[in-house]
Amino acid sequence: MVEKEAMITVCGRPNVGKSSLTNALVGEKIAIVSSKPQTTRNRIYGVVNSGGVQLVLVDTPGLHKAQNRLGDYMVKVVQESLSDIDAVMLLVEPVPHVGTPEQLILDRLKNSGEKAVLVINKIDTVKKEALLAVIAAYQDAYDFDAVIPVSARTGEGLDDLLQTLKGYAVEGPQLFPDGMTTDQPDQQVCAEIVREKILYCLQREVPHGVAIEVTKFSQRSNDIIDLDVTIYCEKASHKGILIGKGGAMLKQISTMAREDIETFMGAKVFLQTWVKVKENWRDNVNYMRTFGYQEQ
Ligand SMILES: Nc1nc2c(ncn2[C@@H]2O[C@H](COP(=O)(O)OP(=O)(O)OP(=O)(O)O)[C@@H](O)[C@H]2O)c(=O)[nH]1
Numbered sequence: 496m497v498e499k500e501a502m503i504t505v506c507g508r509p510n511v512g513k514s515s516l517t518n519a520l521v522g523e524k525i526a527i528v529s530s531k532p533q534t535t536r537n538r539i540y541g542v543v544n545s546g547g548v549q550l551v552l553v554d555t556p557g558l559h560k561a562q563n564r565l566g567d568y569m570v571k572v573v574q575e576s577l578s579d580i581d582a583v584m585l586l587v588e589p590v591p592h593v594g595t596p597e598q599l600i601l602d603r604l605k606n607s608g609e610k611a612v613l614v615i616n617k618i619d620t621v622k623k624e625a626l627l628a629v630i631a632a633y634q635d636a637y638d639f640d641a642v643i644p645v646s647a648r649t650g651e652g653l654d655d656l657l658q659t660l661k662g663y664a665v666e667g668p669q670l671f672p673d674g675m676t677t678d679q680p681d682q683q684v685c686a687e688i689v690r691e692k693i694l695y696c697l698q699r700e701v702p703h704g705v706a707i708e709v710t711k712f713s714q715r716s717n718d719i720i721d722l723d724v725t726i727y728c729e730k731a732s733h734k735g736i737l738i739g740k741g742g743a744m745l746k747q748i749s750t751m752a753r754e755d756i757e758t759f760m761g762a763k764v765f766l767q768t769w770v771k772v773k774e775n776w777r778d779n780v781n782y783m784r785t786f787g788y789q790e791q
């Protein structure tokens with residue numbers, strides 16, 4: 496039984512591990528992850544139920560300098576996720592320096608007066624002694640409620656973090672029913688998984704110009720799903736790269752995606768993929784809306 500709940504935003508620069516941390520706390524992969532920056536494009540809720548408390552984690556795009564309308568949209572998503580919540584987690588790399596994105600978020604928090612927890616991620620990559628300088632740099636910059644070093648990868652520090660986050664819960668109606676771990680429809684998670692495999696398989700320029708449209712999602716029987724997906728890219732040359740020699744690249748992407756989608760859906764999936772070009776869709780509001788990047 497959930498008696499208390501809290502909405503907590505996870506924000507920070509691209510690639511610090513916001514989605515990895517969200518997944519680790521939820522205990523299920525609900526947000527895609529990649530080694531490339533600007534993986535997350537939309538606000539994603541991840542739900543954690545623990546000891547009568549429901550935490551709704553708000554995973555956000557990495558705050559960066561927008562270079563197209565999609566970027567503008569992503570930055571707006573971050574800004575809108577910083578108000579009307581119970582607390583903010585500022586996720587940072589274990590480096591002893593407050594960078595521009597962090598400073599921008601802190602300036603905003605100073606204005607809004609939202610409560611904030613500093614979460615230093617990736618502590619598996621540094622020596623413990625190195626953390627002191629990181630903590631000092633950030634404590635100079637903002638009056639955080641708490642500072643918690645974690646590793647989303649190894650799980651270190653996550654129990655401490657969970658206890659701290661539960662402290663922000665207030666009495667209120669249960670926002671998500673038991674068993675529901677994200678607000679994303681299944682179709683959207685499937686589309687995101689395809690995009691994750693493209694981020695994994697291809698170099699920087701191509702995946703960042705890719706959008707996914709699900710054109711068929713139908714349950715043939717209890718345990719078989721037919722899924723048709725169109726991958727949009729920005730240039731004919733990118734289409735060639737996505738398809739690869741004799742279709743090899745598209746086959747690899749599709750196979751990897753199908754395996755993960757089957758795990759997520761708990762069903763056998765027949766996945767068909769197509770590649771199409773929509774030039775400069777990242778600067779076209781109508782295309783963006785079609786692909787699910789629209790003002791909330
Ligand atoms: N070593 C280490 N790597 C991590 C940790 N957490 C995340 N990573 C890696 O950091 C990279 C980025 O992770 P994401 O979770 O996609 O980062 P993000 O902040 O959501 O990125 P954007 O969505 O692009 O803003 C991936 O390669 C992760 O595997 C950690 O605790 N330790």
Ligand SMILES: [Mg+2]
Pocket residue numbers: 513514515526527528534535555556557
């Ligand atoms: Mg992310």
